[in-house]
Amino acid sequence: MSKLYEEFQDYLTKINQYDHITTLLYWDMKTGTPRLGQPAHVDALTYFSTESFAMSTSEKMGEMLAGLTAPAEFDALTDTWKFIVKEMKRDYDRNKRIPADVYAAFVQAQAQAGNVWVEAKEKSDYSLFAPYLQKMIDLTIELTGYTDPDKEVYDALLDQHEAGMDSATIDGLFDTLKKELIPFVKEILARQKPENPALKGYFDPNCQRKVQDLLLDYIGFRKDAGSVGETEHPFTLNFSSKDVRLTNHYYDHNPLSSIFSAIHEGGHAIFEQNVNPEYDNTIAGSCRYMGLHESQSRFYENILGRNRNFWLPIYDKIGELLPPFQDIPLEDFYREINYVKNSLIRVNADEVTYCFHIILRYEMEKAIFRDHVPVSDLPALWNEKMQEYLQITPQDEANGILQDMHWSGGDFGYFPSYLLGSIYDGMLLDTLQEELGDVNELLKTGKIGEITAWLNQKIHWYGSTRKPKEAIMAVCGREVSAEPLVRYFKQKYSEIYKL
């Protein structure tokens, strides 16, 4: 090991300590900090993020990266460290152009906007949130101007969330979905029976927690390397592959919410727990690609979790833990979790109409960053697109434009990742069945461990070392296409709705 390499490792260790702390502050602000304690946490978060950012973009870091990418040093690196150094150099070159005060302003605005969004959603009052949204948009444009001066803003944002993706590619994929799914959903709705929920009444939140624990254990989430908190909006974060946290929420009258959030966040968490531990605390560890990340959470949630056979080996146990399930036949439960309808809330949507919720948000984001639609016009645009794709209008802003937290965190360009994830899932399902056999058979016989092991080996292990398009090519042997997802939808829902 060269002296430079050792010096670099020491420097990274210190940055990692700061990043460890910002992760922890964020976790605690969401799960345990009382209202009056939030400002002190925001101060600390701003302080440590700013320090970490300053170290990551320092002259010293620039010199070390320049040294390590020069042939004499670079050739002596392992393949993993070749990847890490190259990626860090790319990040450095982009980030060093951001003035420290702009970065600090962004981190602080993010925390403030997050808190205001919670309040605005509670009061269903978009006007409270609008100025903070405007600030996040402005700061995002400013930041992107520094990081990606040669890219159109929205393409830069897409690439930041899913490296290698741009709006031309996404337009193509989403157009296929629109062309195929708009008429298909009409067909389904024409055959749809009136809604007659199988799940009614009170479901003890404490029992929902037990079901959650069963499901997490069943799909392969490891409790010794993870824990579960409670928040209004579920999420997953990780310190390393050895400490992955997820959150859930428990509604007295809607157990499906905690059940599918557990499986979804569990999918994210299983990804993180199974990245090559050698990558821990480097840019290679953890998955930086949101579409690829969502492909795993949504594979568990939808491809597996909304399959009848997933439930066969565990449905009786669920009835033991959450007694009202003893009176709900599996067939009724299955029908309910795949009941297609035009609805208001993305996270509660069935997997088919879910596509429209994302396409709507994607088009909203293009309107914000490409057409510069003013913040004050966004609620009307939202409602217009809800009518276009889902033929309904939200009764209030809490159930409309305020429903998601993403924009409050400046996460513009994230939403398409969900649907890209499902598109990858269609392809992964094809390959998985070629290699392991019929997924129904595997699920029916409780062999979900084999599926998780396959995903561990094919996707999770690599962390961030393969970009999404490369990963899909490596696993499936073909370019990204929406066709397998469409075929999966048509096959599954034609059977359910006897089309």
Next chain:
Amino acid sequence: MSKLYEEFQDYLTKINQYDHITTLLYWDMKTGTPRLGQPAHVDALTYFSTESFAMSTSEKMGEMLAGLTAPAEFDALTDTWKFIVKEMKRDYDRNKRIPADVYAAFVQAQAQAGNVWVEAKEKSDYSLFAPYLQKMIDLTIELTGYTDPDKEVYDALLDQHEAGMDSATIDGLFDTLKKELIPFVKEILARQKPENPALKGYFDPNCQRKVQDLLLDYIGFRKDAGSVGETEHPFTLNFSSKDVRLTNHYYDHNPLSSIFSAIHEGGHAIFEQNVNPEYDNTIAGSCRYMGLHESQSRFYENILGRNRNFWLPIYDKIGELLPPFQDIPLEDFYREINYVKNSLIRVNADEVTYCFHIILRYEMEKAIFRDHVPVSDLPALWNEKMQEYLQITPQDEANGILQDMHWSGGDFGYFPSYLLGSIYDGMLLDTLQEELGDVNELLKTGKIGEITAWLNQKIHWYGSTRKPKEAIMAVCGREVSAEPLVRYFKQKYSEIYKL
């Protein structure tokens, strides 16, 4: 404001950021970190504690404190800052003598010993813990040699936990208790009826949480400035008066444990929430005196919580939240929470025999630090003293010497604080009744808010600005004495046991 004063404030802000983080890491390790995530948290805790300690003991800090304590600067300070600067100067002079590596070793050993203690207690195997206990003892002696070179080790430890206390004073107080209570407990036990627990069967932990929330709210814990976590061993910590956390545990078959831990930790938390907020993030904020702190938790737990009248206004509500209580008459509950018996576990002991549990630990600590009894002989000594004071022998080490976490954290000299707290409580009760009238009347009529307001004003507001003996003198107008506590015990238990 002088330039030096401003520079000092900036420096303190940075130290505070680090201390904020060590508090958070500790909280998260106890409440949310999975097993495999612990080492990374220990690393971070070691890193940030060491950095904070280095700043607090730096040359720069020394120069600033020397400057600020010189008359020209000192005379311009507010009274609060005069106190803070003087106390910090005293701490600085003591701590700067500790070598940084010794301090880092102590922090790391503390975290390790804490984890090993949990395992050793689970396995009831003292031999696992013994080498870590030895290390904590050695490091404590080494540290005390630096901080208090002129003091006998155990007196130094007592003073660290309860400023102004020494073993001569404590010997005197505890001798009074032994002289009065040993025969008194014999009298009680001679009249004692066989144990016939009123609380039997299953108590839903989720319902216990609801009772806890009711109790915390009732005694005055503010949810907007605090939150509750779950740990095996309940504790309270605080970031500032605006963010005070406590923990609790919930045993299926023993609701008294969560009920009295909630009231006890709630007492600590109410203290911290009501310190003058101007003292936040300084050495004056928060209470550094463990006896004074325990006097508040134990005032709520025992003086109020074990009084029949405390329960009158809320007992029906408790039955609504925790239905088995509907079948337990208040009179039976009252008798049970004051059932005197010789038992093994300190935290479950009645308030009278509790005194012996502390006296035992105080004598154990004197044996460790004064008589140098080897670690391997401590279990036998423990059992011997259990026989002497409580006439029973633990069936295993988990219920004997391993029951408390304190020594694993190097908290030698803490235990006497509990009993000093009760001794202060006897005196505070006298004064409170002189000023507010009969405590039974206040409790019966639900006027607990008046009691909390009185404690806020007389004790909590001052934080650390008055040392325990000063605080007691200021509030009660006399020197610390065990006589009021003895009188309280005799009056209360003579009535219960018709002596």
